[in-house]
Amino acid sequence: MTTNQLISEIKKKKSFLCIGLDVDLDKIPTFLLDEEDPIFAFNKAIIDATHQYAVAYKPNIAFYEAYGLKGWKSLEQTINYLNENYPEIFTIADAKRGDIGNTSTMYAKTFLEALDFDSVTVAPYMGKDSVEPFLNFKNKHTILLTLTSNEGAFDFQTKKIEEKELYKEVLEISKTWENSERLMYVVGATKAEYFREIRKIVPNAFLLVPGVGAQGGNLSEVCKYGLSADVGLLVNSSRGIIYASTENDFAEAASNEAKCLQNEMEAILKSQLPDFNS
Amino acid sequence: MTTNQLISEIKKKKSFLCIGLDVDLDKIPTFLLDEEDPIFAFNKAIIDATHQYAVAYKPNIAFYEAYGLKGWKSLEQTINYLNENYPEIFTIADAKRGDIGNTSTMYAKTFLEALDFDSVTVAPYMGKDSVEPFLNFKNKHTILLTLTSNEGAFDFQTKKIEEKELYKEVLEISKTWENSERLMYVVGATKAEYFREIRKIVPNAFLLVPGVGAQGGNLSEVCKYGLSADVGLLVNSSRGIIYASTENDFAEAASNEAKCLQNEMEAILKSQLPDFNS
Numbered sequence: 387m388t389t390n391q392l393i394s395e396i397k398k399k400k401s402f403l404c405i406g407l408d409v410d411l412d413k414i415p416t417f418l419l420d421e422e423d424p425i426f427a428f429n430k431a432i433i434d435a436t437h438q439y440a441v442a443y444k445p446n447i448a449f450y451e452a453y454g455l456k457g458w459k460s461l462e463q464t465i466n467y468l469n470e471n472y473p474e475i476f477t478i479a480d481a482k483r484g485d486i487g488n489t490s491t492m493y494a495k496t497f498l499e500a501l502d503f504d505s506v507t508v509a510p511y512m513g514k515d516s517v518e519p520f521l522n523f524k525n526k527h528t529i530l531l532t533l534t535s536n537e538g539a540f541d542f543q544t545k546k547i548e549e550k551e552l553y554k555e556v557l558e559i560s561k562t563w564e565n566s567e568r569l570m571y572v573v574g575a576t577k578a579e580y581f582r583e584i585r586k587i588v589p590n591a592f593l594l595v596p597g598v599g600a601q602g603g604n605l606s607e608v609c610k611y612g613l614s615a616d617v618g619l620l621v622n623s624s625r626g627i628i629y630a631s632t633e634n635d636f637a638e639a640a641s642n643e644a645k646c647l648q649n650e651m652e653a654i655l656k657s658q659l660p661d662f663n664s
Numbered sequence: 665m666t667t668n669q670l671i672s673e674i675k676k677k678k679s680f681l682c683i684g685l686d687v688d689l690d691k692i693p694t695f696l697l698d699e700e701d702p703i704f705a706f707n708k709a710i711i712d713a714t715h716q717y718a719v720a721y722k723p724n725i726a727f728y729e730a731y732g733l734k735g736w737k738s739l740e741q742t743i744n745y746l747n748e749n750y751p752e753i754f755t756i757a758d759a760k761r762g763d764i765g766n767t768s769t770m771y772a773k774t775f776l777e778a779l780d781f782d783s784v785t786v787a788p789y790m791g792k793d794s795v796e797p798f799l800n801f802k803n804k805h806t807i808l809l810t811l812t813s814n815e816g817a818f819d820f821q822t823k824k825i826e827e828k829e830l831y832k833e834v835l836e837i838s839k840t841w842e843n844s845e846r847l848m849y850v851v852g853a854t855k856a857e858y859f860r861e862i863r864k865i866v867p868n869a870f871l872l873v874p875g876v877g878a879q880g881g882n883l884s885e886v887c888k889y890g891l892s893a894d895v896g897l898l899v900n901s902s903r904g905i906i907y908a909s910t911e912n913d914f915a916e917a918a919s920n921e922a923k924c925l926q927n928e929m930e931a932i933l934k935s936q937l938p939d940f941n942s
Contacts, residue, residue: 448770486814492726513816536764538791
């Protein structure tokens with residue numbers, strides 16, 4: 387998917403909501419456990435009930451790997467279902483990979499080619515030649531960990547590296563990499579005050595913002611400093627939506643939660659980017 | 665496996681060789697492609713032919729994920745085969761994972777519990793609470809990316825962070841984490857001159873050293889500065905051993921390559937650590 391197609395979808399739905407599919411068999415409605423593939427059955431119901439409010443879905447790969455072969459099958463089913471039924475939706479493999487060149491190429495092929503996700507999250511620690519193999523794929527995107535939403539972000543990311551915080555160095559240097567126009571960045575919502583600094587370095591890039599809801603981030607704070615002229619944000623909520631209810635009405639409850647967030651986004655877009663939908 | 669068990673095995677075999685199982689279907693002998701599970705058939709032959717010279721095996725998870733369901737099955741078969749037949753051998757899931765707490769816990773369970781590897785490689789970018797979930801597992805080890813062997817290592821790892829290079833900060837800070845005695849570190853062999861600096865900070869920790877052979881590292885240089893009193897090194901070779909031949913004699917050729925490296929290690933141990941085997 388091109389960035390312009392993503393922006394069109396945001397415009398159409400008045401939403402920049404990303405829904406995290408972090409599926410845990412202990413948390414889904416128990417009646418789904420009788421299904422042949424309970425994880426996929428859950429995802430399908432959630433996707434069908436929320437797709438009108440969301441522009442992106444983000445399966446967290448750890449949750450699928452944890453179930454071994456069955457988990458991989460559920461992941462394949464989920465991405466295939468999204469690509470076949472909702473090709474207009476942006477898909478993110480939240481995998482946080484990154485390795486030396488030939489290994490990064492393997493990971494890139496897995497997520498961007500074989501599974502055909504639109505994007506994959508990547509850790510920057512190993513530098514340029516660990517990220518560029520992901521950037522080789524046309525109309526695909528690489529979402530670089532920049533400033534994450536956990537406490538450990540302060541261990542390294544906010545420390546000064548040669549007079550500049552590490553996360554800024556990651557932003558600056560990544561802009562020099564080949565095909566860097568395919569980069570997006572993970573920026574934790576719990577640190578809204580950093581968005582202003584980040585926008586100075588990457589005024590237009592899309593930022594994937596986890597951590598709204600369960601992790602304590604605040605949507606309007608994020609938007610105040612994070613919105614670009616083309617929105618430039620994908621704000622993720624996982625548990626707050628997909629586990630809104632664990633009863634028979636789980637899909638309806640998820641739909642309601644997604645709708646609430648979409649409404650909030652629509653109001654913010656109207657007030658902060660009045661020209662965006664015109 | 666405890667660290668002492670690993671050290672005993674090193675002593676017994678006079679070797680600190682780790683063999684990387686980066687299996688690519690395009691590179692294995694073609695007659696193996698008729699097998700039901702060619703990757704496992706290849707690994708089994710390589711393991712049977714080299715186990716007397718190696719103390720560790722390191723499947724590179726990217727290469728298994730790339731084959732989807734079949735790849736995961738091959739990975740399961742490989743680790744099960746190792747655990748059942750060679751329980752004295754240290755196993756490394758080279759996965760380079762790392763995410764927020766609950767997600768890191770899922771990854772840790774996958775590799776250290778379900779697949780029952782002895783260790784897993786982890787990226788430090790997200791800090792303490794992204795690594796500690798891996799450290800919760802008793803008699804398991806977490807191998808932290810510190811100074812990698814690729815060119816991109818110079819993008820961030822060797823830059824000064826608050827007056828200290830980032831990789832040193834990673835070492836220093838990781839020592840304060842809970843269960844840090846279960847940490848090992850990835851240190852690229854192409855930068856032997858750094859080992860002296862690293863040993864000042866972690867004199868006894870095990871270092872996993874990729875990059876000998878194909879990536880240009882030099883074993884005696886690494887040992888000169890990297891050996892601890894208990895060896896404290898696991899030196900990996902992947903392609904140089906497993907693709908020594910792509911003909912019918914591939915397992916024998918792998919065995920010969922492994923034996924050469926083991927011989928070199930034995931000579932180095934004898935000269936640099938004369939008391940180690942007594």
